[in-house]
Amino acid sequence: MLIQAPTGSGKSLLARAIAGCANTREETDDSDTPVDAFYTTPQVSQLDDVEEDDLLEDFNIVRGKNNYNCILPGHTDVPVGEAKCVRESGYDCASKQNCPYYVDRAAAVDGRIAAMTLAYFMQTASSELFDERDVVVIDEAHGLVKWAEMYGTISLSPRTVPMWDDLSVPDIDTVQEAVNVCSSLHSRTTRRLNALSDKHELTGAETAEREQIYRLRGNISWLIDDYEPNADEQEWVVDQADNGAITIKPLNPQRYLKHTIWDRGEKFALLSATILNKDAFCRQMGIDPADAAFVQVPHTFPVENRPLYDVTCGEMTKEAKPETLPEIGRTIAQVMKRHRNSKGIIHCHSYEIQRKLVKCVNDLGFGERVRKHTSDNRDQAFTDWKQSTGTDVFFSVKMEEALDLEGDLARWQVLCKAPYLNAGDSRVNARLEDGQWNWYFRRALQTLIQACGRIIRTPDDEGATYIADSSILDVFEKSKHEMPPWFEEQVDRCSEADLPEIEAGAASLD
Ligand code: SF4
The missing domain is CATH 3.40.50.300 (P-loop containing nucleotide triphosphate hydrolases)
Structure with a gap:
């Protein structure tokens, strides 16, 4: 359901009401039937508003690891993403059940309405942390396409490739040449990950490097799997900056929404003040317009x-x-x-x-x-x-x-x-x-x-x-x-x- 609702139309309560309609486990006989709801939004500030709204207090909010600090003595200024449990293989933290990140995450996993930013929601698509749910509510949904574009865009630059200085990046004129660079990077990063996994404990820099490599490989794997050398219509475009940095963008980024969004729920409510055109919006999102209803809520401000x-x-x-x-x-x-x-x-x-x-x-x-x-x-x-x-x-x-x-x-x-x-x-x-x-x-x-x-x-x-x-x-x-x-x-x-x-x-x- 696409809901075009302007500011002041009670969008948050609408989101809560829709999420509340999700099947509960008690209502279903089949344990495989998805139950409960996700609430997600591309805007961090929107999630902040949800957190402050007394009427939405049953939303179980979880944020990315680096929004929380470790609670171990002497480590309280270390973000969870760089904490001992992340850096040290096999480290079993005795404080995990009190650790704010893991507490929030567990509450979201078990809670009736799990709330998170779209970035976190998309990141968790490949993990088994969250099961598919009955209802997914996406607030400020006009931002989805931009997210798909960002998610599908591959950036190879000193900022994203840890071993950039060791690469000799050729001049790139075609997508095929960019794919070749990605394939070579895939092999290099495999070797580097193997070397890192042989270490018992990683330094902070090595932990950050490993995270960067995971992100990079996630991105380039899409391209390597997806690219069809002899396709009639090319699905990708490529740019190269003066410093050699390469940006590869999919022309139809909505394909990335299937695995990260549409496979995560049974029913969807997309809320935004600016859906504008149902068919075009559906096309951009990779949705069949026949599967969607479009509801317009009037403005209440004079x-x-x-x-x-x-x-x-x-x-x-x-x-x-x-x-x-x-x-x-x-x-x-x-x-x-x-x-x-x-x-x-x-x-x-x-x-x-x-x-x-x-x-x-x-x-x-x-x-x-x-x-x-x-x-x-x-x-x-x-x-x-x-x-x-x-x-x-x-x-x-x-x-x-x-x-x-x-x-x-x-x-x-x-x-x-x-x-x-x-x-x-x-x-x-x-x-x-x-x-x-x-x-x-x-x-x-x-x-x-x-x-x-x-x-x-x-x-x-x-x-x-x-x-x-x-x-x-x-x-x-x-x-x-x-x-x-x-x-x-x-x-x-x-x-x-x-x-x-x-x-x-x-x-x-x-
Ligand atoms: S699980 Fe333990 S080590 Fe990891 S961030 Fe939490 S308190 Fe720190």
Whole structure:
């Protein structure tokens, strides 16, 4: 069942109600019949919300090993993934029954509703830890395809291959050449794993190396097994970076959902605010549309509380950007002046755009309210801004999803660039060459709807969204037929904003 449910529609309770409908062992005669439920979500923050929700206290949450620390004296700062029980073969820990990770894991295995992130859920597909269950509820399910893409993508780089410096990586032009590199890596890693398994105890570095090798082999095994040299249509695309790093991506990553997701349950409920198109969604997920029902839940937040404003300054294409960006910088300064008493967020799309917009806004004399983040401190900088009182404005990059900015946390936001997928990516390029433009616009619309929902979290919340890139209006036009009715209503009411004048000043990019 696909359930398109916007923020505030009681999605969590719906998830709980559906999970509660799973067969119980008492109700079934056959011990092979799957019982109980999984709840999973791609978003860590969503699982945090579940943990804090008193109404969901019977969810048995388990997280990845490195979210827990060992409890042995002298080792309490060691993550479970690097603890003695992981490093030392045959080590039988006397404290295991009190160890927080194993306690949570056992509760999830035995509990009626086991809750975990999608990453953990997919990782446990190959283990025998969790049996198949009757019901699987996937929250924020629009993220599934991205996960399948990530899961199916093989990255060979210094970060993922422990013996990278010893490899002489050739220039790669074809998928076959990339498969050859993977086959050779498979043999090398077999030898290295044998050497590691001969050791009684591993160092921390060796434990990390072993984990890295397991992950790498899991990924390259898919490719080696799956690749068909003489197939008419190639299922993979390959890119190589200047440093030799190789990225191999499947064109149809939904195949990876079968083993990791669809084989794990009897019935599925997929919840999201942005399913948009039942047939296309099913196709992307590897589901037969005839097997799925599509339910749309209306929005309960008044449309007048979530206005969209057209403050477009031009296009943000590579050619137009130098002219458009200073205009957007000036517009942001005007919006900041209009909302001089409230916090807001600027969705910059990339660090390059963030840097240039911050420079413009500083030049125009509005720098005092500016906060930003780097790729290294994004979580901390965001938390600091969120907790700040006052009227600071956060210049964010790729934070269109999973933020909960209720009430005064943010009363307004600016969308600076249409969130198109990167057409330079070989997989995106291959799909566009195949004419899949509806998919391309749908993915952008999905992100835009998610972004528009960040600052309106309750029925009496209010927040204004300003659209600065005219390409966003193109996305609306081209994908209007796929909008949920409540978002279409919002777009239909989109109006121009009466922004205050600011003193003429030069806003420069560099
Ligand atoms: S099982 Fe024992 S050694 Fe392993 S993490 Fe838990 S307390 Fe530490």
